[in-house]
Each structure stands twice: as C-alpha cells, then as structure tokens.
Amino acid sequence: MDILLITTIIAGLYMAWNIGANDAANSMATSYGSRALTMKQVIVVGVLLEFFGAFLFGQRVTHTIAKGIVPIDIIDPHLVVVGALSALISAGFWITVATYYHLPISTSHSIVAAMLGFGLAIASRGEIGLDQIGWNVMTKIFLSWILSPIFGAALSFLTFKIIRFILFERFDVVSVEKVFRYLQIFTACYVAFAHGSNDVANATGPIAAALGYMGRETPIWVLFLGALGISIGFATWGHKVIVTVGERITELTFTRGFSAEFSTATTVLLASYLGMPISTTHTLVGSVIGVGLAGGLSSVNLKIIQRIVVSWLLTVPVACALSIAIYTVLVIFV
Amino acid sequence: MCPFNSDIHGVGDIRMRFIRSVSDVFGYSPFEDLRKHAELIAKAVGLLERQFEAYRKNEMDEVEKLRDEIDDLEHQADLIKEEIRGRVTSSLLLSVDRHDLLHFLEVQDGIINYCEHVGHMLTFKRIKAPEEIMDEFSVLLSKLMETINEYEELVDHMSRLIASSFSKREIERALDHVKRVETYEHECDLIQIGLLNMLFNSNMDPVDIYLAVLWVVHLGEIANYTARSADRFRIMILGRR
Numbered sequence: 071m072d073i074l075l076i077t078t079i080i081a082g083l084y085m086a087w088n089i090g091a092n093d094a095a096n097s098m099a100t101s102y103g104s105r106a107l108t109m110k111q112v113i114v115v116g117v118l119l120e121f122f123g124a125f126l127f128g129q130r131v132t133h134t135i136a137k138g139i140v141p142i143d144i145i146d147p148h149l150v151v152v153g154a155l156s157a158l159i160s161a162g163f164w165i166t167v168a169t170y171y172h173l174p175i176s177t178s179h180s181i182v183a184a185m186l187g188f189g190l191a192i193a194s195r196g197e198i199g200l201d202q203i204g205w206n207v208m209t210k211i212f213l214s215w216i217l218s219p220i221f222g223a224a225l226s227f228l229t230f231k232i233i234r235f236i237l238f239e240r241f242d243v244v245s246v247e248k249v250f251r252y253l254q255i256f257t258a259c260y261v262a263f264a265h266g267s268n269d270v271a272n273a274t275g276p277i278a279a280a281l282g283y284m285g286r287e288t289p290i291w292v293l294f295l296g297a298l299g300i301s302i303g304f305a306t307w308g309h310k311v312i313v314t315v316g317e318r319i320t321e322l323t324f325t326r327g328f329s330a331e332f333s334t335a336t337t338v339l340l341a342s343y344l345g346m347p348i349s350t351t352h353t354l355v356g357s358v359i360g361v362g363l364a365g366g367l368s369s370v371n372l373k374i375i376q377r378i379v380v381s382w383l384l385t386v387p388v389a390c391a392l393s394i395a396i397y398t399v400l401v402i403f404v
Numbered sequence: 405m406c407p408f409n410s411d412i413h414g415v416g417d418i419r420m421r422f423i424r425s426v427s428d429v430f431g432y433s434p435f436e437d438l439r440k441h442a443e444l445i446a447k448a449v450g451l452l453e454r455q456f457e458a459y460r461k462n463e464m465d466e467v468e469k470l471r472d473e474i475d476d477l478e479h480q481a482d483l484i485k486e487e488i489r490g491r492v493t494s495s496l497l498l499s500v501d502r503h504d505l506l507h508f509l510e511v512q513d514g515i516i517n518y519c520e521h522v523g524h525m526l527t528f529k530r531i532k533a534p535e536e537i538m539d540e541f542s543v544l545l546s547k548l549m550e551t552i553n554e555y556e557e558l559v560d561h562m563s564r565l566i567a568s569s570f571s572k573r574e575i576e577r578a579l580d581h582v583k584r585v586e587t588y589e590h591e592c593d594l595i596q597i598g599l600l601n602m603l604f605n606s607n608m609d610p611v612d613i614y615l616a617v618l619w620v621v622h623l624g625e626i627a628n629y630t631a632r633s634a635d636r637f638r639i640m641i642l643g644r645r
Contacts, residue, residue, distance in 0.1 A: 092424045099426070169424045234569045243568040311423050318427035323567065351426055358429045362497050365569045365644070370497040371431030 074151050074404060078280045079295070081158035086273035086299025088165055089177050091307035094120050094300060097265050097334065097350050098308070099315035101258035104327040106251050109309060112258070116308060117301045119259045123266025124274075124297035129288040130345040131268055132296075135181060135275025136288070138207040138345070140189040145197055147282045152400050153188035154276035160184045160392035161272070164385065174374065175381045176349030181272040182211055183386040187393025194394075195401075214346035215382070218337050219356030226333035226360035233325050234364065250324035257331035264338040265350045270296040272347065322358075326366045333357040352378055431496040434488045434505065435562050441484045441512060442559040448477045448519040449552040449626065453545045459526050460538055467526055474523040481516045485509060499566060500640050508636040512559075514629040515552075522622045531612035537602050544595045544623055551588035555630050557581055558637060570644060578641060582634045589631035596624045 098116045101107045107115065136142065142150045161180040168175040189203040237246045274296035278288050322330065334354045341348040355374060362370035455470035488509055492502055558581035561574070568574045599620050603613050 096424065096426045172424070174424060174426070174428065230569075234571070238568050238571045239573070243564070243571070243574075247567075311425070314423055315425045315427045318425075319430055321430060321433065351424065354426050355429045358426070359497070365499055367430070367497075368435055368499050368566045369431035369433040371429055371495060372497050373495040374429045377428070 074155060075280060078151060078155040078158060079277055081155060081162060082273040082277040083295065083299045084162050085158055085165075085177070085181070086270065086296045087303035087306075088162065089269045089272060090120065090300035090303025090305075092169065092303075092311055093177060093269055093351055094262065094265055094304045095308035095311035096315055097261045097331075097354055098258060098304075099312045100261075100319060100322055100327045100331055100354075101254060102312050103316035103319035104254060104322045104324055105320075106254035106324055106327060107258060109312065111255075112312060113305060113309065115255075115259055116262050116304045119262035120266035120304055121297045121301045123263035124270030124300055125266075125293050127263070127267035127339075127342055128270040128274060128293050128296065131271035131342055131347050132274045132278055132288045132293065134207060134211070134345040135185060135271050135347055136279040138211075139182065139185045139204045140192070140279070141198060141202050141204070142279050142282075144202070145192060149192060149197065149401065150282065151280040152404055153185075153192060153397055154280035156191075156393050156397035156400055157181060157184035157188045158273075158276045160187065160396050161389055164389045164392060168381065168385070173381045173384070174351065174355070174378050175385050176215075176352055177269060177272045178347040178349050179215065179382060179385045180389045181275065182208075182347055183389035184393040185276065187390035188397055190390065191394040191397040191401075211346060214341055214344070214348050215352075218341060218346075218348040218353045219378075221340075222333045222337045222353040222356035223360035223363070225336060226329045226357040227364045229332055230326065230329040230361045230364040230366045233329065234366070237325075247324045250328050254324050254328045254331065257328050257335060260335040261331045261338075261350075264335040264342065266297065266300060267342040268338050268348060269350060270300060273299055275347075321367060326361050329361050329364075329366065330354065330357040333360065352382075431498075432491040434492050434498075435566065437484050437488050438505075438509065438512070439559055439562065441481055441488075441509070442556050444477050444481045444484070445512065445516045445519070446552045446556045448474050448481075448516050448523075449549055451477070452519055452522060452626075453549055455523060455526055456541060456545050460542070462530070464527075464530070471523040471527050474519055478516050478520040481513060485513050499570070500644050504636070504640040504643050508633065508640050511629060511633040511636045515626055515633060518622055518625040518629060522619060522626070525615065525619055525622065529612075529615055531608070531615055533608055533612060533616060534606060537599070537606065537608075537616070540595065540599050540602060541619070544592065544599065544620075547588060547592050547595055548623060548626055551585060551592060551627055551630050554581060554584045554588060555634055558585060558634055565641060570641065575641060579638060582638045585634040586631050589627045592624065592627035596620050 094116055098112050102109060102112050161184040164180050165177055186208065192198055193200045193203060274288065274292050278292050281289065334357045337353050338348065338350050355378060359370055361367055451470050451474050455467055458466035458470065492505065498505065558578060561578045561581060565574050565578060603616050
C-alpha cells in the first residue's frame with residue numbers, strides 16, 4: 071500500500087474517532103441524562119451496538135458517499151485517492167474547528183459537501199463533465215437533510231402523545247416512568263445501532279472510494295475499520311461528552327427519553343436503509359422538539375433551530391471549498 | 405469570539421471546548437424559580453405572624469429585626485422575579501403560555517410586597533387596643549398562614565403537572581388547591597370585616613384605630629393577592645397550548 075492510501079485510512083480513522091467521540095456520545099447521552107443507564111452501561115451498549123450497526127448495516131450509506139456523488143468508476147484511481155483524502159482532511163478540519171466554536175454542525179453534511187468539492191474540483195480540471203456529478207443523489211441527500219429532523223419531530227410528537235393519552239391519563243405517572251426505564255434501555259441500543267449504521271459511512275465512504283471500490287459491496291474490513299474507529303472514539307472521549315450533555319438534560323424523563331430516542335433511531339435507520347447520509351444529531355434535536363410540542367417538556371429552546379440552519383448553510387460551502395482547495399494543491403504535489 | 409459561542413457548557417476547561425452538544429435544545433425552565441419565589445413568600449408570611457406575636461409581647465427589638473428579615477426576603481424574591489423575566493424569552497417553547505406565566509409571576513410578587521408593607525407598619529407605633537382585638541388579629545394572621553400554605557402546595561403541584569404532561573387528574577388536583585385557597589381567602593375577608601367592625605366601635609385612640617385599620621387592609625391585600633395569584637395559576641394551566 072502506498073503512503074497516500076495509508077494517509078487516507080488514517081484520516082478516515084480520525085473521522086470515525088470523532089464521530090464516536092461526539093455524535094455517538096450525544097445520541098447516547100439521553101439515556102445517561104435520564105438515568106436509565108449508568109456510565110459503564112452506556113459505554114458497553116455504545117461500543118457494542120455502534121460497532122454492530124456500522125459493521126452489519128453500514129454498507130448502503132457508504133456506497134452513496136463513495137460512489138453516489140463522484141463517478142469514481144470513470145476517474146483515474148490515483149486521482150480518486152487524492153480526492154478522498156482531500157475530502158477527509160477538509161471535513162475533519164472543519165468538524166474540529168466548528169466543534170471548538172460549539173456549532174451544532176453535522177459530520178455527515180461535512181463529508182458530503184467535501185465529496186462534492188472533490189467532484190467539482192475534478193470537473194473543473196476537465197476530468198469529468200459537470201453533469202457527471204451525481205446531482206440526482208445530491209438532491210435526494212439535501213432533501214433527506216431537511217426531512218429527517220421534521221420526520222423525527224413528527225414521530226416523537228406522535229409517540230409522546232400516545233404515551234400521554236393512553237398511559238398518563240390512566241395510570242400513575244411514577245409507575246409509567248418506571249416501566250419506561252426498561253424500555254429506554256432498548257431504545258438506547260436502538261439509537262446506537264442506527265447511528266453506527268449511518269454515520270460510519272462518513273469515514274468508510276471515502277476510504278472505500280480510495281481503495282478503488284468498484285463492486286456493489288463495501289469491503290468488509292473497511293466497515294470493520296470504521297466500526298472500530300467509532301467504538302474507540304466512544305470509549306476514549308465519549309464519556310466526557312456524555313457527562314457534559316447528560317448533566318444538562320436531566321429533564322428528559324424515561325418516557326420523554328424513550329420517545330426522542332425511538333423516533334431518532336427509527337428515522338436514522340430508515341435513512342440508512344435508503345442509503346441517505348443524514349445527521350443523527352439534527353434528527354435527535356428534531357425529536358426532542360417533537361416531545362416539547364407534544365407537551366412533554368417544560369421548556370424548549372427554539373433558537374437551536376436557527377443555529378442548526380446557520381451551521382448547515384455554513385458547512386456546505388466551507389467544507390466544499392476547503393476540499394476543492396486541498397485537492398487542487400495535493401494534485402500538483404502528489 | 406465566534407457569535408455562536410454561547411458560553412453555557414462550562415468551557416473553562418479546554419477539553420470541554422471540543423464537544424458538540426445537543427443539550428442546547430433544552431431551554432431555561434422557569435418553574436423551579438417560580439417555586440422558590442413562592443417559598444420565599446410563604447416564609448415571609450410566617451415571619452409576619454411571628455412579628456405580630458412579638459409586637460403583642462412588646463418585644464420591639466424583635467419586631468424590627470423581623471421587619472428587616474422580611475425586607476430581605478422581599479429583595480431575594482425580586483431577584484428571582486428579575487431572573488425569570490430576563491430569561492423567559494420568546495424563543496422558548498414553554499409548556500404554558502409565556503404571557504400567562506409572566507402575569508402570574510407579577511401577581512405572585514404582589515403578595516410579598518404587601519408582606520413588606522405590613523412588616524413596616526408594625527414598627528411605626530405601639531397602639532393600645534383591647535385584648536379581643538389583638539386576639540382577632542392573631543386569628544387573621546393564622547388564617548393567612550393557612551391560605552399561603554395551601555397556595556404553596558398549589559405552586560408545588562406544578563412539578564406533578566409537568567411530569568404528567570398536564571394530565572386531567574393532575575389538573576383537577578391543582579384546581580382543588582385553587583378552590584381551597586379561594587375559600588380561605590373568603591374566610592380572611594370575614595375576619596377582616598369583623599375586625600373593622602370591632603375597631604370602629606372601640607374606644608381606642610383615633611390614630612391607633614387608623615393604624616390598625618391600615619393593618620387590616622394590608623393584611624387583607626396579602627390574602628387578596630394570594631387568591632388572585634391562584635386564579636392566575638388556574639388561567640395559566642388551563643390556557644396551555
């Protein structure tokens with residue numbers, strides 16, 4: 071293996087680590103915040119289920135990111151490696167900077183925009199036509215970014231309304247919450263599995279492309295590597311994120327946590343099935359707002375919607391432009 | 405500085421900077437502060453009762469000390485009120501209407517303002533009044549204490565309302581508290597009328613009568629504001645989205 075490919079894999083591993091450390095931890099923090107699980111249990115569930123989700127169900131989204139946006143089949147494999155590396159470096163850099171400023175950005179948005187940047191860069195050099203970029207796929211992805219938080223919100227709204235009308239009106243709230251403590255263990259696993267299945271592609275998609283991925287199946291060891299990266303990120307850094315986030319969301323009782331997690335996981339898993347790389351975090355925020363709209367939370371900060379939209383609008387051009395710049399420089403020297 | 409950097413994560417620790425968090429979706433919830441605000445009011449009424457007993461025993465140093473303590477509670481209540489007003493912004497999706505909540509807070513704050521007034525009035529002058537009039541004042545104050553205790557239970561009930569997402573059962577329980585507060589307030593009214601009757605038909609010094617009437621009126625306002633505030637609470641929980 072040449073040095074370029076190894077660098078790409080390392081960049082992909084950083085991406086996977088970051089996803090595990092931040093995004094996976096965020097989606098699991100609800101279980102910790104509601105005290106359905108202890109920290110040890112969260113770590114075990116997170117590491118295992120993220121791994122299985124990524125390893126067993128990560129190929130469809132990986133396929134989209136590897137081949138859906140840039141037509142790698144018709145490009146010189148060497149240029150594909152350079153492009154995949156540029157995409158990973160720019161996405162990784164942007165994610166790190168944005169995290170420092172607490173922007174609620176999405177790793178999925180970053181890598182998709184970065185892959186698009188690679189496509190645009192290569193088209194600008196005349197290697198492919200502009201129309202050969204997967205605009206169809208891009209349109210679908212954009213749509214899925216808008217729809218996924220809304221879908222999550224609608225689903226959690228319904229879920230909580232049902233709990234409220236069927237259970238809260240008939241039984242004592244405390245006993246209902248007790249039952250949902252156990253159900254929330256199930257949804258915690260569900261979220262971890264779904265998250266792994268969708269977000270692993272942010273790391274494995276570019277690696278698969280760089281490996282000259284021609285067939286329909288993602289090489290199994292690439293998924294294994296991505297899954298491992300996420301699990302390691304979760305185990306090494308995740309607990310810090312979980313404590314920070316979990317402390318602030320104690321208001322999420324078991325029924326609320328269940329509603330938000332169930333809806334998030336269902337939406338994300340559906341997106342994985344459709345091969346759409348969406349943001350788990352944005353879907354989770356949408357689902358929490360859904361619970362709030364259903365009357366389940368005493369206070370929801372709607373300003374977050376504005377911040378998410380701004381981060382979204384910032385991520386796409388920044389990650390895209392960075393990727394174009396890095397590709398243009400790399401292709402000269404490498 | 406980045407305009408998006410809302411420093412609410414405790415980012416003093418550099419490692420904490422490298423955290424993306426969904427927790428921003430949870431807004432400021434004013435209900436715990438509202439409960440604390442009500443708790444201060446109940447404390448103030450309790451002090452007022454003690455202050456009056458000290459007044460009857462002619463312990464004027466104690467009377468003045470308790471006046472200062474009530475002043476202090478009123479000040480603390482003001483700080484909580486300002487905190488709530490400053491943080492309940494229109495970008496929050498609250499489980500009750502924002503205007504209903506702020507209106508409720510306004511009236512609830514009125515209760516402690518009247519406690520403060522009475523606290524001062526007890527320090528103005530020693531009045532000479534027959535024992536039965538002073539006894540009746542003690543009766544009024546203990547009835548006020550009952551009213552405010554019931555009221556505090558009503559405000560405490562908010563946590564159950566939120567936990568059950570305003571289930572019918574919990575709303576009914578809250579409304580029962582409101583009704584009881586209103587009953588107590590009515591009983592206070594009757595005691596006040598009796599007291600005024602006694603005062604105006606007594607042989608007391610006219611200035612003493614005037615001051616005692618001011619006490620009655622202002623103690624009455626404490627009960628009135630408590631009942632009005634309970635009513636605002638009812639409007640708030642029934643007027644939810």
